[in-house]
Amino acid sequence: MAFFTKLKDRLFKSSSKLEEGLDAIVEDGASDAPAPAAPPAEPAAAEPPVAPTPVAPATPAVPPATSPAAEAAPAPIPVPAAEEAGGPGLLGRLFKSSDAAAPRRVLDDEMLEQLEELLITADMGVDTALRVTANIAEGRYGRRVSTDEIKRLLAEEIARIMEPVARPMPLYPKRPQVVLVVGVNGSGKTTTIGKLASQFRAAGKSVVIAAGDTFRAAAVEQLQVWGDRAGVPVLTAPEGSDPASLAFDAMTKAEADGADLLMIDTAGRLQNRADLMEELAKIVRVIRKKDPEAPHNTLLVLDATTGQNALSQVETFKSMADVTGLVMTKLDGTARGGVLVALADKFGLPIHAIGVGEQIDDLAPFDPEEFAAALTGLGR
Secondary structure (H helix, E strand, O other): OHHHHHHHHHOHHHHHHHHHHHHHHHHHHHOOOOOOOOOOOOOHHHOOOOOOOOOOOOOOOOOHHHOHHHHHOOOOOOOOHHHHOOOOHHHHHHOOOOOOOOOEEEOOHHHHHHHHHHHHHOOOOHHHHHHHHHHHHOOOOOOEEEHHHHHHHHHHHHHHHHHHHEOOOOOOOOOOEEEEEEOOOOOOHHHHHHHHHHHHHHOOOOEEEEOOOOOOHHHHHHHHHHHHHHOOOEEOOOOOOOHHHHHHHHHHHHHHHOOOEEEEOOOOOOOOOHHHHHHHHHHHHHHHHHOOOOOOEEEEEEEHHHOOHHHHHHHHHHHHHOOOEEEEEOHHHOOOOOHHHHHHHHHOOOEEEEEOOOOOOOEEEOOHHHHHHHHHOOOO
């Protein structure tokens, strides 16, 4: 729960953007919306007549408790308005708020269009935004809703989309299990490797790191710092060496040492550089000469601040390196965290972890409900 608190605090840019937008949408329409019509008065005949007390009834009155009519038609149990609207779900029960006096607006076409635009500006993507708003409207169209109700519904839709992809990185009995880490420049690959290595070592796994970015001495030094923090050895090669050759040698070394996991860093490369992407494909080919099933995991590290560009990154890296899972970093530095929802909706790739800072414990397994609540500002 500590990470959830940190996630809510550091996703403030995203959640405040959505929250302010939702407030504006509801308040904008609430002032113009007609007040709900008062329910028609029940006719007098519908009221149960009050029988006069008989002086000498001809037959004894049947007690109400044993009345056949009472047994056949028990008094209905009152249903809260939220349950009539489709039920608040788990998030609604966890973050229930009293908003009886809050502004309300009719959920109509104009409001749905404004919701779509808000979600698109949060980088959720056009297709995902349309699908989410359509699901929110189902069974609720024409009803008066408050900001808190919309936030709960939105959080439930986001969690529903992301539930199938929230999976930790699988571990296999194969030794060494080769984990190739890829991504564009500055996405956070090196820090992610350090954090994952620390977590795996804490779980009792022996880990080896290979510094595959042989073109930047600074990258190797940074990885060595993280290796020291995690207590994990880092294998290096002279600057300018062939990274594919280093990966092959690292596999041989990890196998000889009986390591459980070999994590291979790679140089950052833009997805539109064909030469660099071909170099990545070469690393994969060389690794498979040593072990036809390797790499057993290919993690694509994405920078949340890149927004919709993350979609094209996934498409390109997936085709060149057979990406098996995603890690999203820097969610604390963007007001557009909705891109993770778009990625889940479009690709369905497992999301193993998310990062919200530079500390070694600022990477945690992805939890869809916590993420949805933090993104929408629910429970804050």
